[in-house]
Structures are given as structure tokens and as C-alpha cells.
Amino acid sequence: MPWYLYLALKQLFPSGKWLSFFTAISILGVALGVATLVVTNSVMGGFGYEIRRMIIDTQGDVQIRARSLIEDSGPLLSSVAKVPGVVGVTPFAEGVGMLEYGRKPAFPLIQGVDVNRVNDVIPLSRFIRVGSLDELDDDTVILSSQLAYSLGVHIGGKVTISSPLLIERLKNDEVFLPRELVVVGIFEIGHQQLDSNTVLVTLRRMQDLYGLGEAIHGVNVKIADGLDADAMAARINAVLPEASDMRAHSWINANSEFLFVLQMEKNLVSILLLFIILVASFSIMSSLLTTVVRKTREIGLLGALGGRSREIAACFCVQGFLIGLIGTGTGLALGFGFLHLRNDILLLFTRLTGSQEALERFYQFSNVPAHMESADLVMIVVGTIVISTLAGIFPAWRASRLNPVEALRNE
Amino acid sequence: MSDAVARNVLGGSAMSNFILKACDLHKTYLSGERRLEVLHGVSLSVSDGESVSIRGESGSGKSTLLHLLAGLDVPDSGTVHWEGVPDTGARQRARFLGMVFQSFYLIPELDAVGNVLMAARVAGKVGAIERQRAQDLLARVGLSERGHHLPSQLSGGERQRVAVARALMNAPRLILADEPTGNLDEKTGDSIIDLLLGLCSEQRIALVLVTHNAVHAARTARMLFMRDGVLQNTNL
Ligand SMILES: Nc1ncnc2c1ncn2[C@@H]1O[C@H](COP(=O)(O)OP(=O)(O)O)[C@@H](O)[C@H]1O
Numbered sequence: 001m002p003w004y005l006y007l008a009l010k011q012l013f014p015s016g017k018w019l020s021f022f023t024a025i026s027i028l029g030v031a032l033g034v035a036t037l038v039v040t041n042s043v044m045g046g047f048g049y050e051i052r053r054m055i056i057d058t059q060g061d062v063q064i065r066a067r068s069l070i071e072d073s074g075p076l077l078s079s080v081a082k083v084p085g086v087v088g089v090t091p092f093a094e095g096v097g098m099l100e101y102g103r104k105p106a107f108p109l110i111q112g113v114d115v116n117r118v119n120d121v122i123p124l125s126r127f128i129r130v131g132s133l134d135e136l137d138d139d140t141v142i143l144s145s146q147l148a149y150s151l152g153v154h155i156g157g158k159v160t161i162s163s164p165l166l167i168e169r170l171k172n173d174e175v176f177l178p179r180e181l182v183v184v185g186i187f188e189i190g191h192q193q194l195d196s197n198t199v200l201v202t203l204r205r206m207q208d209l210y211g212l213g214e215a216i217h218g219v220n221v222k223i224a225d226g227l228d229a230d231a232m233a234a235r236i237n238a239v240l241p242e243a244s245d246m247r248a249h250s251w252i253n254a255n256s257e258f259l260f261v262l263q264m265e266k267n268l269v270s271i272l273l274l275f276i277i278l279v280a281s282f283s284i285m286s287s288l289l290t291t292v293v294r295k296t297r298e299i300g301l302l303g304a305l306g307g308r309s310r311e312i313a314a315c316f317c318v319q320g321f322l323i324g325l326i327g328t329g330t331g332l333a334l335g336f337g338f339l340h341l342r343n344d345i346l347l348l349f350t351r352l353t354g355s356q357e358a359l360e361r362f363y364q365f366s367n368v369p370a371h372m373e374s375a376d377l378v379m380i381v382v383g384t385i386v387i388s389t390l391a392g393i394f395p396a397w398r399a400s401r402l403n404p405v406e407a408l409r410n411e
Numbered sequence: 412m413s414d415a416v417a418r419n420v421l422g423g424s425a426m427s428n429f430i431l432k433a434c435d436l437h438k439t440y441l442s443g444e445r446r447l448e449v450l451h452g453v454s455l456s457v458s459d460g461e462s463v464s465i466r467g468e469s470g471s472g473k474s475t476l477l478h479l480l481a482g483l484d485v486p487d488s489g490t491v492h493w494e495g496v497p498d499t500g501a502r503q504r505a506r507f508l509g510m511v512f513q514s515f516y517l518i519p520e521l522d523a524v525g526n527v528l529m530a531a532r533v534a535g536k537v538g539a540i541e542r543q544r545a546q547d548l549l550a551r552v553g554l555s556e557r558g559h560h561l562p563s564q565l566s567g568g569e570r571q572r573v574a575v576a577r578a579l580m581n582a583p584r585l586i587l588a589d590e591p592t593g594n595l596d597e598k599t600g601d602s603i604i605d606l607l608l609g610l611c612s613e614q615r616i617a618l619v620l621v622t623h624n625a626v627h628a629a630r631t632a633r634m635l636f637m638r639d640g641v642l643q644n645t646n647l
């Protein structure tokens with residue numbers, strides 16, 4: 001081991017003492033910064049992850065839409081299903097309608113799903129809280145939880161649904177009677193907007209309500225795990241009929257603005273938190289500078305023993321690096337330890353403040369999500385160690401500039 | 412006159428045996444407006460295993476001279492040769508030279524053995540042989556039981572013993588000691604000088620001892636006096 005490395009270690013961890021006080025403070029500063037970064041990044045990443053998963057769970061990985069109606073969906077479905085990597089396809093039709101229950105109106109988004117295939121793409125059964133997806137047929141309907149709650153409708157209740165087609169027909173002096181459907185299920189996805197105002201009917205019922213005939217609005221596609229959604233969208237586009245105006249979009253592409261905002265939010269918070277590391281690096285720098293001043297005579301002595309100035313510089317640089325390394329390690333342990341216990345900590349907090357119910361009501365879940373991208377973790381670790389090492393450079397430069405004679409005279 | 416002094420100070424004519432040879436060293440400090448000519452043509456040659464003492468008033472330039480001899484500072488003019496070579500660089504220093512200072516300069520984070528071994532570390536080699544030598548040297552200076560004590564747990568005299576052991580660690584050809592007893596009481600100082608002189612003659616190491624103590628100076632083979640920026644031979 002080169003002497004400067006040995007001495008750096010000894011100055012950080014002197015014989016007979018576990019840790020020097022200065023070192024402990026510096027390491028703690030870095031560790032707190034890293035822990036905060038890890039926890040924040042991971043919880044924010046967790047929310048983002050949940051939201052992404054929800055988008056995929058409700059739209060599929062890839063969605064095919066057209067500006068006009070898709071008339072002949074049979075060949076389309078079979079050709080898309082044959083694309084390698086596609087594991088499920090399901091057609092859909094959607095639109096706004098008026099729903100009435102006990103003279104209370106609502107204007108929900110109506111989703112027409114193919115009950116035979118929808119579970120291949122969208123895990124709908126997982127979201128059903130009451131009732132069952134199996135009972136959905138052309139005369140029944142499944143409501144979102146908030147909608148059912150606000151209308152006060154229960155399983156077995158009868159609602160009527162009418163569509164803009166009603167007005168269309170009236171113009172031609174025809175009569176279009178609202179359809180009466182029985183509620184057979186209530187679902188909850190965990191997304192405010194979808195849960196507040198959505199109803200599920202069969203595709204055929206939706207085609208009837210909107211007068212679509214056999215036409216559909218689009219197709220949701222599920223792709224195999226691990227495949228890139230954008231690449232798959234491109235592959236699917238290649239098999240779509242040339243003449244049509246159908247396009248396949250990945251969920252990433254279709255929600256790019258929303259995803260951008262999510263990512264932006266996370267990055268901004270990370271950058272703000274990086275300032276904690278910067279502040280910690282100043283504490284490393286000032287503690288190492290103090291050390292250089294305190295150890296002026298020893299630095300002179302090292303010169304007298306035959307140490308070169310760049311080795312003396314290395315001794316202090318290594319100390320910055322080691323503080324960064326140990327601080328990062330401690331910070332990771334603290335951060336992941338906290339994340340591991342996050343739900344217990346939250347529970348304790350809500351109990352102490354009596355806010356448990358409010359939390360569940362507003363955030364729709366009682367568990368805190370956590371998800372960390374490995375790239376973010378690498379960024380935090382590398383960034384912290386680099387910043388800490390840089391913090392050692394100025395004190396190191398000061399130490400190496402000391403003239404050994406002046407240093408030895410420093411009585 | 413200074414020529415005559417120089418010739419006297421140079422001693423005999425066996426130039427090739429000189430372990431240390433300094434010629435016509437000049438050093439001037441600028442303190443504010445004033446130019447302070449500290450060394451005014453100092454020449455000194457020390458042969459292998461020889462012990463030399465330098466006395467002189469405080470501020471006469473003894474430490475300045477030692478720093479030039481150690482290659483820690485550069486003269487305004489003049490030359491310093493170690494073993495006939497004008498290289499006084501850091502790598503050479505680790506191998507060739509040991510130094511003892513008035514204020515010990517031990518590294519507080521290292522125990523006694525660690526401090527002695529530090530010399531070997533800087534020179535680039537710490538193995539079983541070096542560890543054994545460090546133990547032996549500590550035993551030789553009477554601290555065999557104190558190897559794992561930190562400097563803060565040692566008395567002044569004991570610290571200086573550790574510093575002496577450190578100076579001897581790399582088996583140097585020359586030891587420069589700058590008032591090694593200056594911070595010690597008389598009895599402890601005497602024992603340090605005993606050690607230094609004893610070890611140097613034992614291991615045939617040349618010694619340049621700066622001291623205020625006439626008794627200590629008298630125990631060296633040659634006594635010099637620093638005055639008016641030159642070295643004078645007190646035997647004159
Ligand atoms: N860096 C410096 N700048 C100005 N004057 C100095 C410097 N170093 C030493 N001196 C002066 O040089 C003179 C000799 O100092 P020094 O060699 O330490 O004397 P000694 O060791 O004989 O007591 C003193 O007057 C001291 O003040």
C-alpha cells in the first residue's frame with residue numbers, strides 16, 4: 001500500500017479510535033444526503049411506476065387507432081395477433097353517453113370491451129371490486145367505483161344509457177330509446193379520473209349505442225414482457241394495411257407529454273436534493289482544509305522523510321474519496337432501510353397524527369410505492385463519490401503547495 | 412579570511428570520502444523591505460561516519476543551513492552533494508537522510524511503531540524485515556514495551572526516542588539533528604544525545620548536530636560555530 005493511502009486511512013480511522021470526529025461529521029453529511037436522495041427518488045419513482053403500470057393496464061402496451069372508423073376488424077385483429085411478440089389483442093369502442101339512475105344523470109366515458117378477449121390485454125378482472133366480469137353481457141353494465149358511489153347505485157340496480165345517437169335520430173324523426181342495463185359489477189383502478197366516471201359495457205352494446213354496426217374505434221395490444229413498446233408499435237405499423245389511416249402507438253408515445261412531466265418532476269427534485277450532497281461536499285472540504293492547517297508541520301515532516309508533493313496531495317484526495325465512499329455506503333443502507341420500513345413508518349406517523357383515513361381517501365392507497373431505476377442509483381452513487389473526491393482536491397492542492405521548510409518552521 | 416575558514420572547515424583532503432559536501436552556500440531572506448543575508452558563503456564537508464556539531468546564536472541560520480543540506484530548500488547560490496552526487500531530491504532523501512527535530516514531529520494518529528515504519532513506507536517498502544527493524548530500533552531506544560502507544564501517551568523524551576528510531580529506520584548515511592534536546596529537560600536531553608551519538612557510531616552514520624549545549628557539542632568529533640553567516644572552526 002502506498003504510504004499516502006495508508007496515512008489517509010489512518011487519519012480517517014486513527015489507531016485506538018474508531019473514527020475521528022471530523023470524519024464522522026463529514027461521513028454523516030454525505031450519508032444523509034444520499035439517504036434523502038434514495039428515499040425521494042425511490043418514492044417518486046414508485047408513484048411514477050404505478051402510474052405507468054396503470055396506463056399499460058388500462059390501454060395495453062400498444063394501441064391502434066384510426067381517424068375514421070375501423071370497419072372490417074376481423075382481418076386486422078388476426079394479422080396483428082400474428083406479429084411476433086404480440087401476446088393479446090382486443091378491439092374496443094368508446095364514447096361519452098348519458099347515464100341515468102333514479103333521475104340522477106351522469107355523463108360517463110363508456111368503454112365497449114370484447115368480453116372474450118379483453119382479459120388477454122387488460123387485467124380487468126383484477127380491478128373488479130364487487131360483482132364479476134363474467135356477468136357482463138349485452139344487457140348489463142359495470143360502473144366505476146366513484147360513479148356508483150355518487151349515484152348511489154348497487155349491484156342489481158337498473159340504469160339507463162343513451163348516446164348522442166338519440167339526437168341524431170330525432171333529427172330524422174326517428175325514435176331511439178335509451179337502453180336499460182343492469183349493474184353487475186363495480187371496478188376500481190386506482191386512478192382518480194378513470195374511477196370517477198367510467199362505465200364498461202360489451203363491445204356489441206357500444207356498437208349499438210353509437211350505431212357503429214360492426215365497426216370499432218381501435219385495438220389494444222399486449223406485447224410480451226421485456227419487449228420495447230416503441231419497437232413493437234413500429235412492427236405492428238408495418239403490417240397495417242397501406243391504404244388505411246390506422247396507426248399503432250405505444251403507450252409511451254401516446255402519453256409522452258404526461259410521462260415527460262412525470263420524469264421532469266422527478267429530475268427536478270433530484271437536482272434540488274443534489275444540493276444536499278453539494279453542501280455535504282463543502283463540509284468535507286472545510287474539514288479537510290482544517291486538517292491541512294492542523295497538520296502543517298506533519299506535512300513538512302513528510303517532505304523531510306522523502307514524500308513528494310503529489311503524494312501529499314493524493315493523501316488528501318484519497319480522504320475525500322473515502323469519505324464519499326463510506327458516506328454513500330452508509331447513506332444507501334439508511335435510505336434502503338427506511339424504504340424497507342416505509343409502510344411501518346407511515347403507519348406510525350398517521351397513528352400519531354390521526355390522519356390515516358384522510359391519507360387513504362386522498363391517495364387511494366395505504367401503501368407507499370417505491371421503485372428505483374438502476375440508472376438513477378448509479379447516478380447517485382457515482383455523483384456523490386465524484387463530488388466528494390472533488391471536494392478533496394482543493395485542500396490537497398493547498399497541502400501540496402506547502403513548502404516543507406515553511407511547514408516545519410510553523411511552530 | 413572566509414577562504415581560510417572554508418579551508419579549515421573542509422578539513423582533510425580526502426574529498427572522495429565525503430558523504431556530504433556543501434560549497435559556498437548563500438541564502439538571503441526578504442522580510443518586508445529588509446534583505447536578511449542569513450548564509451554568507453557556508454561550506455561544509457562531512458565524511459562517512461563523522462559527527463559534527465554546529466552551535467550558534469538563535470537566528471544565526473543553523474536551521475536554514477540544515478534545510479539546505481537536507482535538500483528541503485534551495486540556496487541562492489552554492490551546491491550540495493550527497494555521496495558525491497548533486498541530487499538532493501525526495502527519492503534520494505528517503506534513503507540517504509534521517510532528520511531529528513526539536514519538536515519531534517510525530518504523526519499523532521500513528522502509534523510508535525507506525526511512526527518509525529512511516530519512514531520505510533515513504534521510502535517505498537514495508538515488509539517483515541522492516542517491521543522487525545522497527546521493533547529492534549524501538550527496543551534499542553528503550554521503548555520495546557511502548558510500540559503500540561500513541562504519541563499523546565508518551566512523554567517528551569520518549570517521543571524524541573521514537574523520532575530517533577524513525578531517523579535510523581532506513582539505515583541512512585547521514586542524520587541531521589536540529590536542536591534535538593531543545594524541548595527536553597537536561598537529563599532526558601543527555602540520554603537522547605547518548606542515544607544519537609551511540610547509534611550513529613555503532614552503525615557508521617554521519618551526524619550533523621545543531622545544539623546550544625556546549626557539553627553535547629564537545630562530544631562530537633568536530634565542533635563548528637555559526638557566526639555572521641559563515642561556519643567557523645571553534646578549534647581555531
Ligand atoms: N522564511 C523566512 N523569511 C524571512 N526570514 C526568515 C525566514 N526563515 C528564517 N528567517 C530568518 O533567518 C534567520 C535564521 O533563522 P534560523 O535558520 O531558523 O536560525 P537558527 O536556527 O540558527 O535559530 C532568522 O533571523 C530568521 O528570522
Ligand SMILES: [Mg+2]
Pocket residue numbers: 473474475589
Ligand atoms: Mg533553529
